Structure formats: structure tokens, C-alpha cells
Amino acid sequence: MxxxxxxxxxxxxxxxxxxxxxxxxxxTEMSSLAATHEAGHAIMAEILGYAVSRVSLIPLRxxxxxxxxxxxxxxxxxxxxxxxxxxxxAGKVAETLLFGSAxxxxxxxxxxxxxxxxxxxxxQDDTDIAWYEAVVTEHLSRSQNxxxxxxxxxxxxxxxxxxxxxxxxxx
Numbered sequence: 001m002x003x004x005x006x007x008x009x010x011x012x013x014x015x016x017x018x019x020x021x022x023x024x025x026x027x028t029e030m031s032s033l034a035a036t037h038e039a040g041h042a043i044m045a046e047i048l049g050y051a052v053s054r055v056s057l058i059p060l061r062x063x064x065x066x067x068x069x070x071x072x073x074x075x076x077x078x079x080x081x082x083x084x085x086x087x088x089x090a091g092k093v094a095e096t097l098l099f100g101s102a103x104x105x106x107x108x109x110x111x112x113x114x115x116x117x118x119x120x121x122x123x124q125d126d127t128d129i130a131w132y133e134a135v136v137t138e139h140l141s142r143s144q145n146x147x148x149x150x151x152x153x154x155x156x157x158x159x160x161x162x163x164x165x166x167x168x169x170x171x
Contacts, residue, residue: 039094
């Protein structure tokens with residue numbers, strides 16, 4: 001199967017996004033979704049070998065559900081762009097894996113912009129998104145990774161910000 005066989009149109013994605021009604025969720029549900037979303041980014045980054053310095057539910061800007069900070073090389077190679085696409089898509093994939101067809105209330109515009117920018121850097125377009133989502137789903141759906149996502153999401157709900165690589169006792 002090639003990546004084009006997984007293709008979905010921009011109109012299909014936009015229609016799905018436009019039909020979401022996040023106001024129907026409780027604050028607790030929204031917090032769980034946001035925590036799972038950010039945990040998905042962090043676990044995917046670690047799977048791909050990127051050091052995650054911080055994961056937080058404290059938004060950097062309005063409309064964001066939080067953020068995941070990880071180190072990217074200054075001189076990006078095609079493999080780095082591909083990894084960053086996978087990491088950006090991992091938030092929504094984690095929501096779906098842990099909550100079923102969860103509304104993308106925290107699939108924030110930044111993730112979409114990152115994906116589109118990195119696809120363009122590779123000479124690809126949104127018809128390639130589904131292929132990347134399949135790769136991310138394959139990795140995150142593994143039992144140990146689902147468990148890691150759930151555990152990190154729980155920590156995020158309790159602590160709001162987690163520093164995965166900080167040694168115990170470090171300030």
C-alpha cells in the first residue's frame with residue numbers, strides 16, 4: 001500500500017473540524033483530553049529519539065490546550081521534518097486511541113500549521129497526512145505506549161507541568 005491510498009481531502013478535514021462542538025464537554029473532560037493530547041506529543045517525541053524538556057497544560061497562547069517542548073536540530077534534515085510531522089499529529093491520535101472518536105477540542109491550530117509547513121518543506125501536501133497518521137497510530141497503539149500516554153496525562157492533570165528528563169531532586 002502506498003501513502004496515496006490513505007489520502008483524505010482538505011475539505012473532509014475541514015468539515016470534520018467544523019462539526020466539532022467542544023462547548024458540550026465538561027471542564028474535567030476537556031482537561032483529560034488536553035492532557036492526553038500533550039502526552040501523545042511527548043511520547044511520540046521520545047519514541048523518535050527527541051529529548052522532551054517540558055510538557056504542560058498551561059497554554060502558551062489563547063486557544064491552545066498546552067504544549068510539549070522538545071529539542072529539534074538546528075539544521076533540519078528530511079527525517080527531522082518527518083519526525084516533527086509525526087509528533088504534531090500524535091496529540092490527536094492519542095486522543096482518539098484513549099477516548100475513541102474524541103472531539104479535537106485541543107487539536108490546536110499550531111499543530112495543523114506545523115504539519116502543513118513541514119509537509120511543504122518536504123514537497124508534500126495534505127494528501128500525505130493520512131499516511132503519517134497511520135505511522136503514528138501504529139506506534140502509539142502499542143500497549144506500552146498507550147500506558148505511557150495515560151500515565152503522563154494523569155501526571156499532567158495533577159501537576160499541570162511535567163519535566164520528563166529532570167532528575168529527582170533537581171530544582
